[in-house]
Amino acid sequence: MIETENLKKTYKQGSLKVKAVDNVNLEISDGEFTAIVGPSGSGKTTLLNCIGGLDDPTSGNVIIDDEVISSYSSGQMIKFRLNNIGFVFQSYNLIPVLTAKENIEMVMLMQGYNKQDMDQRSSDLLSEVGMSNMSKRRPAELSGGQQQRVAVARALASKPKFILADEPTANLDSKSTAKLLDIMSKLNKQENITFVFSTHDQRVIDRARRVVTLEDGKIIKDIKK
Amino acid sequence: MNLITLIKIGWRNIWRNKKRSLVVILSIVLGLYGGLIISSLMITLNSQRMDTAINTYLADIQIHDKEFSKEYSLSDTISNIQYLEEKLKQDNRVKAYSKRVVINGMLSNSTGSYGVNVLGINPETEMKVTNVYTKIIKGDYFESERSNTMVVGKKLAEKLNLKLRSKVVIAFQNVNGDITSLLFRIEGIFKSGNGMFDDYNVFVKNSSIFSNIPDLKSYHEIPILTVDGGVTTNSLNESLKLDLQKINNTLDVKSWDEIAVELAYANQMLGSFLYIFMLIVLSGLSFGIINTMLMAILERKKEIGMLMSIGMTKIYIFLMICFETVFLSLVAIPFSLLITYITIDYYSVSGIDLSVVGSGLENFGVGTILYLKLPIEYYFNLSLLVILISSISSIFPAIRALKINPVEATKSI
Numbered sequence: 001m002i003e004t005e006n007l008k009k010t011y012k013q014g015s016l017k018v019k020a021v022d023n024v025n026l027e028i029s030d031g032e033f034t035a036i037v038g039p040s041g042s043g044k045t046t047l048l049n050c051i052g053g054l055d056d057p058t059s060g061n062v063i064i065d066d067e068v069i070s071s072y073s074s075g076q077m078i079k080f081r082l083n084n085i086g087f088v089f090q091s092y093n094l095i096p097v098l099t100a101k102e103n104i105e106m107v108m109l110m111q112g113y114n115k116q117d118m119d120q121r122s123s124d125l126l127s128e129v130g131m132s133n134m135s136k137r138r139p140a141e142l143s144g145g146q147q148q149r150v151a152v153a154r155a156l157a158s159k160p161k162f163i164l165a166d167e168p169t170a171n172l173d174s175k176s177t178a179k180l181l182d183i184m185s186k187l188n189k190q191e192n193i194t195f196v197f198s199t200h201d202q203r204v205i206d207r208a209r210r211v212v213t214l215e216d217g218k219i220i221k222d223i224k225k
Numbered sequence: 226m227n228l229i230t231l232i233k234i235g236w237r238n239i240w241r242n243k244k245r246s247l248v249v250i251l252s253i254v255l256g257l258y259g260g261l262i263i264s265s266l267m268i269t270l271n272s273q274r275m276d277t278a279i280n281t282y283l284a285d286i287q288i289h290d291k292e293f294s295k296e297y298s299l300s301d302t303i304s305n306i307q308y309l310e311e312k313l314k315q316d317n318r319v320k321a322y323s324k325r326v327v328i329n330g331m332l333s334n335s336t337g338s339y340g341v342n343v344l345g346i347n348p349e350t351e352m353k354v355t356n357v358y359t360k361i362i363k364g365d366y367f368e369s370e371r372s373n374t375m376v377v378g379k380k381l382a383e384k385l386n387l388k389l390r391s392k393v394v395i396a397f398q399n400v401n402g403d404i405t406s407l408l409f410r411i412e413g414i415f416k417s418g419n420g421m422f423d424d425y426n427v428f429v430k431n432s433s434i435f436s437n438i439p440d441l442k443s444y445h446e447i448p449i450l451t452v453d454g455g456v457t458t459n460s461l462n463e464s465l466k467l468d469l470q471k472i473n474n475t476l477d478v479k480s481w482d483e484i485a486v487e488l489a490y491a492n493q494m495l496g497s498f499l500y501i502f503m504l505i506v507l508s509g510l511s512f513g514i515i516n517t518m519l520m521a522i523l524e525r526k527k528e529i530g531m532l533m534s535i536g537m538t539k540i541y542i543f544l545m546i547c548f549e550t551v552f553l554s555l556v557a558i559p560f561s562l563l564i565t566y567i568t569i570d571y572y573s574v575s576g577i578d579l580s581v582v583g584s585g586l587e588n589f590g591v592g593t594i595l596y597l598k599l600p601i602e603y604y605f606n607l608s609l610l611v612i613l614i615s616s617i618s619s620i621f622p623a624i625r626a627l628k629i630n631p632v633e634a635t636k637s638i
Contacts, residue, residue: 078533078538
């Protein structure tokens with residue numbers, strides 16, 4: 001379970017203090033398919049960054065499965081992220097010099113998988129995201145949608161507790177978006193993987209089973225479908 | 226994560242921007258090539274200078290009487306020379322030896338006078354030890370039946386306007402301290418490749434000295450060529466030197482590097498100098514490497530941010546950048562070594578003609594044709610130096626990579 005407890009994040013912009021996340025208390029249970037929505041600057045991304053341990057909260061706590069991760073050291077946090085969180089980025093961020101399969105295996109290599117297990121898992125993941133026949137292609141040889149599917153497979157590679165996806169469909173056409181959402185939805189239902197998105201995309205919002213709306217860093221609406 | 230993956234990523238990363246990487250690689254190739262060729266030139270110059278000295282006069286080992294080494298007095302000859310000669314003939318480490326009378330005197334003709342070192346030699350044995358006979362540019366090397374003939378250096382000949390068969394007078398202090406003058410005819414003029422040697426040394430036959438100075442009973446100098454001689458002081462020379470010293474404690478046995486200390490010192494200094502020189506050249510090159518790597522990191526800020534986000538540790542990020550930097554030099558080094566080897570191999574046979582600066586080189590003690598050579602350890606050591614410099618160059622870009630904030634770099638998670 002993901003919990004935030006009185007989470008605050010304040011940025012300084014010159015002499016101004018901007019409250020990007022303002023006293024957010026949120027609980028996301030295992031297996032949820034949650035979209036965090038809101039206008040630009042509402043604090044969606046900052047909230048996800050804090051949950052993912054990429055950004056330190058100004059105050060409050062982030063608790064994952066009863067562990068207060070916001071108190072972790074930098075080294076502990078890197079290790080935690082590697083083993084517990086999968087990330088999907090808006091612009092895919094695949095390593096251009098590695099093939100689709102190698103991009104997925106990279107995370108497992110960091111975790112110390114042996115070659116055989118790694119090979120098996122990366123093949124399975126590519127199959128799950130419908131990219132088996134493109135395993136040897138490099139990112140430049142894939143479309144945006146295909147790259148994002150590989151990115152989802154990479155996020156799943158470490159067997160994370162949950163996946164944080166920041167605007168994962170922002171750069172995709174509707175066909176690719178639909179396919180990606182199908183894949184993520186299937187993984188969520190079949191393997192009970194928790195997905196948390198930040199998004200503007202109505203197509204994602206429509207598919208989400210919970211929609212948390214932020215405005216000026218505060219939760220103004222939390223709808224479970 | 227294992228190192229092989231990091232190495233694989235590093236290797237592929239350097240080819241992401243081929244043009245930029247090739248420019249850096251080319252600069253390393255040329256930098257190392259230039260350094261190796263300069264090293265080769267310096268080593269060749271020094272080596273030829275020492276070779277010239279050893280081959281024209283020094284030989285590998287010289288024996289003098291201890292007193293002669295101090296005063297250069299005509300009376301301080303080598304004692305019990307027959308016994309010494311027997312030992313030298315029996316010793317299989319000795320390739321050849323000669324005997325010389327050494328007189329410091331004043332050479333005069335109608336043009337003027339000049340202080341010279343007169344070397345009284347037996348031409349037949351001297352030819353086995355030194356190569357002045359091959360350096361004759363005018364006349365002959367003691368082929369005349371006449372006894373009082375002299376072979377002089379080109380420089381001295383020019384200075385005193387000496388022609389073949391012209392007469393010169395050598396004045397010197399004899400064994401009794403009286404001034405003696407001997408008349409000689411110029412039989413040959415040599416050009417050894419060492420202007421200073423040619424300017425100061427003249428050769429005459431032993432017989433002409435002994436017939437004119439009856440009080441002189443023996444020789445002053447025995448130059449020895451060993452079977453394993455040459456510019457490098459070796460154990461054979463050292464052991465022979467020690468054994469000869471034991472024969473008679475009045476003997477002063479010295480190897481070439483003890484006699485020509487300045488040559489040996491220059492040889493020792495050269496190695497250190499070349500490494501310092503290369504260090505300076507490659508340090509300049511390192512700025513190019515650093516700049517390229519910083520640009521590469523700037524381009525891949527997002528990617529590095531992503532790697533940090535998904536859990537790549539700082540040490541792996543650091544190593545990845547270091548590997549990339551070192552790979553640039555590892556690609557460059559073989560090309561550099563290859564073209565250096567080809568260049569040196571070619572000029573080791575055909576030689577580089579530096580006759581345009583010939584007079585300067587002769588003053589330095591080197592001939593005008595340089596036959597390049599470079600000891601194999603220089604290829605190895607300078608390559609290691611390049612790797613070391615590029616490793617050091619990788620530290621700054623790698624530290625910059627570690628400072629990337631993953632949140633800012635990826636814009637969002």
